Every structure is written in C-alpha cells, then in structure tokens.
Amino acid sequence: MSARRKSTRLSAANGTPTPLTSAMPASSIRTPNTRSPFVPTRLEGLLLAIYPVTLLLGSVFSTLSPASRSAPYSAASQSHPPEFAPSYFAQKKNVFNVYFVKIGWFWTTLAFVVFLIFNPGFGEGLSVRRIRATLRYLTITFWWIAVTQWFFGPPLIDRGFRFTGGQCELLLDEGTKAGMSETREYITAATCKAVGGSWKGGHDISGHVFLLILASALLWFETLPSLTRAEGLRDGRRIMLDDGKVASVSVEKSREHEKKITDEEENVRSGVKVALVVLGLMWWMLLMTAAYFHTWFEKLTGLGVAFAGLWAVYFLPRGVPALRAVLGMPGV
Numbered sequence: 001m002s003a004r005r006k007s008t009r010l011s012a013a014n015g016t017p018t019p020l021t022s023a024m025p026a027s028s029i030r031t032p033n034t035r036s037p038f039v040p041t042r043l044e045g046l047l048l049a050i051y052p053v054t055l056l057l058g059s060v061f062s063t064l065s066p067a068s069r070s071a072p073y074s075a076a077s078q079s080h081p082p083e084f085a086p087s088y089f090a091q092k093k094n095v096f097n098v099y100f101v102k103i104g105w106f107w108t109t110l111a112f113v114v115f116l117i118f119n120p121g122f123g124e125g126l127s128v129r130r131i132r133a134t135l136r137y138l139t140i141t142f143w144w145i146a147v148t149q150w151f152f153g154p155p156l157i158d159r160g161f162r163f164t165g166g167q168c169e170l171l172l173d174e175g176t177k178a179g180m181s182e183t184r185e186y187i188t189a190a191t192c193k194a195v196g197g198s199w200k201g202g203h204d205i206s207g208h209v210f211l212l213i214l215a216s217a218l219l220w221f222e223t224l225p226s227l228t229r230a231e232g233l234r235d236g237r238r239i240m241l242d243d244g245k246v247a248s249v250s251v252e253k254s255r256e257h258e259k260k261i262t263d264e265e266e267n268v269r270s271g272v273k274v275a276l277v278v279l280g281l282m283w284w285m286l287l288m289t290a291a292y293f294h295t296w297f298e299k300l301t302g303l304g305v306a307f308a309g310l311w312a313v314y315f316l317p318r319g320v321p322a323l324r325a326v327l328g329m330p331g332v
C-alpha cells in the first residue's frame with residue numbers, strides 16, 4: 001500500500017514554502033499556472049496526439065494516392081470492393097485484420113496479463129498495485145464491450161447508427177418491417193449482415209479505429225511509466241488531494257517502493273515485450289484503417305469515443321480522490 005509523503009505549500013503572500021498538512025515536498029506545490037489534474041501533461045498530450053496525426057496521415061495518403069483515388073469506394077461496406085482494392089491492406093480478409101484486429105481484445109488481454117504478471121513494479125503477489133491495474137483493465141474492457149459488443153442489447157455503435165437514421169436494408173421494405181416483431185426490428189449490424197442485409201444510412205462509428213486506439217492507449221498508459229523516467233509520465237502528473245489542493249502525484253508514492261524499483265532498474269522493463277509487439281502492429285493497422293476504410297468523420301468519432309473511455313480511467317481519477325483510491329494510477 002502506498003504511504004503518503006509529507007507536504008508543504010507556497011504562502012500566497014511571500015512565496016516561501018510553509019507547512020501544509022505535515023510537510024509536502026517542493027515538487028508538489030500548487031502554483032497559479034498549475035495544470036488541472038484532469039488534463040494530460042504536455043508529454044502525455046504529445047503522445048496522445050499520435051492518434052489524430054495517424055488518422056490524418058492515412059486520410060491524406062488516400063486522398064493523394066492515385067491507386068486509392070481511382071478505386072471505387074462502397075459506403076455500405078466502408079471499404080473498396082475487394083476486386084478493386086488498391087493494396088493488400090485495403091482488403092478486409094488481409095491476414096492482420098482477420099487474426100489480429102478482429103480478435104484484438106484477445107491480444108490486448110494477453111499483452112496486459114504478461115505485463116501484469118512479470119513487471120516487478122506491481123510488487124509481489126496480489127498487491128494493491130496489481131489489483132488496481134486489473135480494475136483499470138476491466139473498466140476499459142467494459143467500455144470496449146459496451147461500445148462494440150453489447151450494451152443491454154445492441155452495442156453503442158449500433159445504437160448510434162440507428163439513432164442517426166440508419167437501418168438494415170431488409171427493413172426498408174415496409175411489408176417486411178410490418179411483419180417483424182419489435183425485437184427483430186431493433187437489429188444489430190452483426191445480425192443484419194448475418195441475414196444478408198445491408199447496414200445503411202446512419203453514422204457508423206469506426207469500430208476498428210475505436211478498438212485500436214482504446215487498446216493501444218491502455219497498453220501505453222500502463223507500460224510507459226516503467227519504460228521511461230520522463231517527468232511528464234511520472235511525477236509531472238498532477239492530482240487533487242482530499243483537501244482540494246493540487247499536488248504532484250509523487251506525494252502518493254511510497255518511497256521504499258520507488259527505491260526498490262530504482263535499485264532493480266534492470267528488471268523494470270520485464271513483461272513489456274509482448275505489449276511492444278502488439279503496440280507496433282496496432283499502430284500499423286490504425287494507419288491502414290485510416291488510409292483505406294470509412295469516412296474521415298466516422299474515424300474521428302471512433303477516436304472521440306475511445307478518448308472518452310481513456311479519460312474516465314486515466315485522467316478523471318487524478319481529480320477525484322475517491323475514484324483514485326479504487327483505480328489508482330499507473331506507476332504509483
């Protein structure tokens with residue numbers, strides 16, 4: 001369990017440190033221009049910017065590439081017809097799509113579990129750090145399930161599609177619609193495709209963009225604090241304390257644990273290799289999705305929905321002590 005360090009703060013009048021609760025280190029002082037705990041540090045912001053930049057790169061490539069421009073595009077399948085696909089990666093049946101992205105949560109889970117078991121930063125056995133990391137993973141998994149698999153019925157992507165006017169083409173025929181029960185009418189993309197229908201007319205958030213960003217950011221957020229000593233991913237992070245004061249996350253770190261980890265510097269990176277391979281492939285598939293599939297707006301909403309889940313798990317707890325007590329923060 002992490003022990004809270006002693007604390008100090010700047011006196012508003014003369015700028016000299018004065019004791020706050022017991023004695024807070026200078027690094028934890030709140031200054032007038034301190035960033036809100038709810039927003040990423042500059043370094044985190046730069047890392048997160050890789051996602052919109054990748055989507056932009058893919059879209060620019062598809063706009064400029066003569067092969068992509070001349071290939072017909074089908075809005076109903078969100079892709080180029082296979083016979084006109086401008087590249088191997090523009091085909092839905094490409095091996096990376098079928099065995100990697102389509103079962104992407106399995107690979108994410110595998111990489112996370114390997115990291116969880118082998119990384120010494122979690123301490124020994126069923127430690128509080130390990131339990132909190134598992135809870136973060138489960139919460140992100142819950143968001144993946146809600147958005148893409150099931151949300152008390154159809155998943156959120158399918159509900160959004162219906163809400164924006166989309167439906168299964170089979171339902172366009174009034175006769176068919178009248179003959180259907182209400183449950184049948186509230187059809188999902190999967191069931192629509194299964195009965196040979198065409199899922200058309202609404203806003204179809206990109207499930208691939210959503211999954212690839214959500215899963216890769218989960219792995220980055222969990223592993224980066226053990227891969228780098230960079231301030232922006234460690235003590236540069238701000239949190240709100242129980243008394244409403246904003247401080248560096250270092251006040252919640254256990255000194256003994258930090259020392260132990262520094263002494264074991266060599267081992268700190270254990271368990272991250274699988275995650276790094278998964279992360280590399282995910283980035284490539286995100287670029288391919290951006291280049292060959294969906295409209296730019298569908299990709300942008302995929303990014304937005306992924307960021308919403310990430311913010312709730314990795315940034316909201318920084319400003320809400322009660323939530324932080326449950327979910328914790330990576331590397332703390």
Ligand SMILES: CCCCCCCCCCCCCCCC(=O)SCCNC(=O)CCNC(=O)[C@H](O)C(C)(C)COP(=O)(O)O
Pocket residue numbers: 101102103104105106107109138139141142145148189207208211
């Ligand atoms: C605090 C609340 C916590 C509640 C947590 C409850 C959930 C706990 C369950 C944990 C389950 C873990 C399962 C881990 C093992 C697996 O993931 S196996 C399943 C593998 N399947 C996938 O990875 C499917 C991924 N694919 C998709 O999501 C979609 O295909 C897609 C990529 C979004 C594309 O969609 P399409 O419609 O196919 O285009």
Ligand SMILES: Nc1ncnc2c1ncn2[C@@H]1O[C@H](COP(=O)(O)O)[C@@H](OP(=O)(O)O)[C@H]1O
Pocket residue numbers: 077078079089090091092093094097205206207208209285286288289293294
């Ligand atoms: N990088 C990629 N490689 C291959 N197929 C991709 C892909 N990105 C998206 N797709 C395909 O495009 C369709 C829409 O994707 P999504 O909504 O998940 O972003 C899905 O088709 P299918 O549902 O027919 O498999 C998906 O498999």
